Amino acid sequence: MKFNYMQCWNGAMGLLGAHKEAIIAIAGVFLFLPTLLFAQYVAQPILTGDEDMDGLFAIYSAYFNENALSIMASNLVISFGGLAIYFALAPSRDNTVAESLMAALKAFLVYLVANLLTGLVALPGLILFVIPGLYLTCRLILVPVIVADQQERNPIELLKKSWSLTKDNGFSILMFILIIAIVGTIAVSVVQAVTGVGVGLVTGGAGWPFIENLVAALVGTAFQLVLTVVTVSIYLELTGKKAAV
Template sequence: MKLNYMECWNGAMVILRDHKEAILAIVGVFVFLPTLLMAQFVGQPPLEGAADLNAITAAYSTFFSENAVPVILSNLLISFGGFAIFLTVAPSHNGTVAENLGTARRLFLIFLVANILTGLVTFAGLMLLIIPGLYVACRLILVPIIIADHGERNPITALKESWNNTIGNGFSILLLVLMIAILSAITVAVIQMIVGVVTGLATGGAGWPLIDNLVSALGGAAVQVLITVIIASIYYELTGKGSEVDEVFR
C-alpha cells in the first residue's frame, strides 16, 4: 500500500481528537514538565566562544558530566511518556490512562532496546551517506507503535515488522516527516521569537526566563505529540488496522 499524505494527515487529526484527553494528561506529566524543569533549573551547555566542533563537543561533554543524573532522568521520563502515547493510540488498546501507563512500564525496557538497535542501524546508514541513514530511520519508524500494538517483546521482530510494513514507502515517509519537522520547527521558532520580543519590551530587555522556557517546553511537547500521531496514522494506513482504512479514518 502506498502512503497517501492527505489520508495520513486526516488520520492523525482523528487520532488526536479521539485520544486528546489521555494524550494531554500523559504529555503534561512526562514530556512538558521534565522539559520545563530541565530548562529552568539545568539549562543548556554554554556554547559562547565555542568556535569549532571540538570546542562544542567539549562543552557538551562537560555539561553532561556535571548534569548526568537530571539529563538521564528527564530523557527517560520523556521517552516513557512518548511510548505511553503510542500505547494510548495503538488500535489494540482502549484502556484507561493508568492501565496504559502500567503496560508502558512493563514494555519500556523492550522499547529502549529497540530504540538503541534502531539508532545503531541508522548510524550505520549515516556513515555511508546522510540520505541512506535517514531512509533506514524512516523504514524503522513504526517500531514503537508495533511494540505498543502487539505487546511485542522481541525488539528484532519489531524492527523486522516495521521494515516489512514500510516496503515501498521509505522515501515517502522521509519526505512527510521532513516537511512536518521543518514546518513545526519554523512555527515554534517564530512563536518563541515573538514571545521573546514581547517579554523583552515588557522588561526593558531583561526578559522573563520562565516564560521563555514555558513556551519552549510547550512547543517541544506539541511537536512530539504531532510526530507521534503522524507515526500512528502511518501505521494505521500501511497496515489497514481496523477493517478498512477509510473506516478507521472516517
C-alpha cells in the same frame, strides 16, 4: 499498501481529536513537565560563536558530564510518556490512562532495547551520508506503535515487522516526516522568537526565563505529539487497521 500523505495527515488529526483527553493527561505529566523542569534548572552551554570544532567538543563534553544524570532521567521519563501515548492510541487497545501507563511500564525495557538497535542500524548512515540514515530511521519508525499494538516483545522482531510494513514506502515516509519536521521546527522557532521579543519588551530587556521556558516546553510538547499521532496514522494506513476511539 501505498502511502497517501493527505489521508495520513487527516487520520493523525482525527486521532489527536478523538484521544485528546488521554493524550493531554499523559503528555502534561511525562512530556511537558520534565521538559520545563530541565529547561528551568539545567543551564545550557554558553557559546560565543567563535568556537572551532575542538572548542565545541570541549564545551559540550563538559556540559554532558556535568548534567548526565539530569539528561538521562529527563529522557527516560519523556520516552516512557511517549510510549504510554502510543498505547493510548493503539488500534487494538481501549485503555484508560492508568492502563496505558501500566502497559507502557511493562514494555518499557523492550522498547528501550529496540530503540537502541534502531540507533545502531541508522547511525552509520547518518554519519556517512545522512540521507541513508534518515531513510533507515523511517523504515523503523513504526517500532513503538508495534510494541503498543501487538504482543511482540522480541526487539529484533519489532525491527523486522517495521521494516516489512514500510516496504516500498520508505522514501515517501521520509519526505512526509521531513516536511512536518521542517514546518514544525520553523513554527516552534517563530513562537519562541516572538515570545522572547515580547518578554524582552515587557521586562525592559531583562527577560523572564520561566515564561520563555514555559512557552518552549509547550510548543516542543505539541510538536512531539504531532509526530506521535502521525506515526500511529502511518501504521494504521500501512496495516489497513482502523483507529479505536
